[in-house]
Amino acid sequence: SKLRPSEQGQAGQGQALPVHLISEVTAHLFTPRAATRFASSSGYGRPVVPGTNYRHIGAFVVAYRRQEKPGGEKVDRYLDSGQNPTNGVIVHYYLKEKPTGEVTLTFLDANGKEIRTFSSEEKQGEQGKQSEVEETGGKKKKDEKKEPRVPKEAGANRFVWNTRYPDPIKIEGYDDPAYGLEGPLAPPGTYHVQLKLGDQGAESSPTRTFQIQKDPRLATSQEDLQTQFELLLAIRDKASETHSTINVIRDIRRQVDEWEHRAKGHAIHETVVADGEQIKKKLTAVEEELLQVKAKKQLDTLDFPVKLSGKLAELSGVVASADAAPTRQAREVFEELSAHLDVQLQQLRQLIATEVAAFNTLIRDSSVPAIIPAG
Structure with missing residues (x-):
């Protein structure tokens, strides 16, 4: 049977349709069932490898195998x-x-502000909790954590959102020896999900409203859970700012190294090297306040003091360890860490505005070519 005009309007506005008419439309998004917010811990263990893995959960050790579904969703089978x-x-x-094009699912808060968008296209995740290990040619290879992909098969499709906000920005090319910082769980409340096909506009994309409910066993108030969420989000943002700053520092250092190499054989070489080394020395001083660069694996943090990035990750773990309002001490620690970050950011801005700017002028006024063919 064909859709009546009123039913066509319902489909275009993303409203629910009778089940027997769903097959008449190009796409239909079902209203998600209310989800209960359970704060659970997956325990700790070593990086995941093919085959059987082991994880400590409280006083127990459990064995599991990790499976990856076609859409990229990873499931641990105990x-x-x-x-x-x-x-x-x-x-x-x-x-x-x-569909031949991209399919996306966008999750929004009660005010319509985007939380996360997931795509059917495979993309390397820029933020991740922990790199996984894969066996490739007999050698262990670390692989970036990937975002789960949105299935787009003809017929029924299923996608699971873990209700987490995005993770902090990742330090490029670096695996944190401590367990990585995750985005916070969405607090109980009203949310929306929108299904979009290709270049389909938001106004014609089906949207559904759903609820995330509080764990019924908890006596914690909605206000306390909201306060906890806001602090966790602030910690995540500070971690992103910290990691972005480290990425900037390493990018500047890389460019200075390149110009020192290019200046070889030119009269300006000694000046470029001298100024460049001073810049790199000051960059390293800031970087070492933000990240423990000597820690290459988790146990190294027992030998070298934890720096700002690791402290933010630990603070987030403490605040998220229970469904309760953060303590006064947790808020005070966050303010202290934020102030320390602000000092380092100011030092970096000053360095960029003065010595890095002078280095740029030196290079611009020199005769060093921008491209030097090898050979």
């Missing part, structure tokens, strides 16, 4: 313990035909 139900918001949608 071998000697029970399997919990899916933890998160389960989104079901119908596609009449397999």
Whole structure:
């Protein structure tokens, strides 16, 4: 049967349709069932490898195998313990035909502000909790954490959002020896999900409203959970600012090294090297306040003091360790770490405005070519 005019309007506005008419539309997004917010811990263990892995959860050690579904979703299958139900918001949608272009699912808060967008296109995740290990040619290879992909098969599709906000920006080319910092869990409340096909406009993309509910066992108030979420989000943002600053420092250092190399054989070489070394020395001083550069693996943090990045990660873990309002001490520690970061940022800005600017002028006024062919 064909859609009546009123039903066509419902489909275009993203409203629910009778089940027997769903197959008449190009795409249909079902209203997600309310999800209960459970703050759970997956324990700790070594980086995941193919085959059987082991994880400490409280006083127990459990064995599991990690499976990756076609959409990129990773599922841990426990071998000697029970399997919990899916933890998160389960989104079901119908596609009449397999689209040739991109399909996205966007999650929004009650005010319509975007939280996260997931795509059907495979992309390397820029933020991640911990790199995983894969066996490649007999050698262990570390792989960037990937965002789960949105399925786009003809017929019924399913996607699970773990209800977390985005992770902090990642330090490029660096695996934090401490367990990485995750984005905070969304607090209980009203949320929206939008399904978009290709260049389809937001006004014609089906949108559904759903609820994230508080764990019914908790006596914690909504206000306390909101306060906890806001502090965790602020910690994540400070971690992103810290990591972005480290990325800037390393990029400047790399460019200085390149110009020192290019200046070889030119009269200006000694000046470029002398000025460049001074800049790199001051960059390193700031970097070493933000990150423990001597720690190459987790146990190294026992030998070398934890720096700002690691302290923010630990603070986030403490604040998120219970469904409760953050303590006064946690807020005070955050203010202290934020102030320390501000000092380092000011030093970096001053360095860029003075010595880096002078270095740029030196290079611009020199006769050093921008491109030097090898050979």
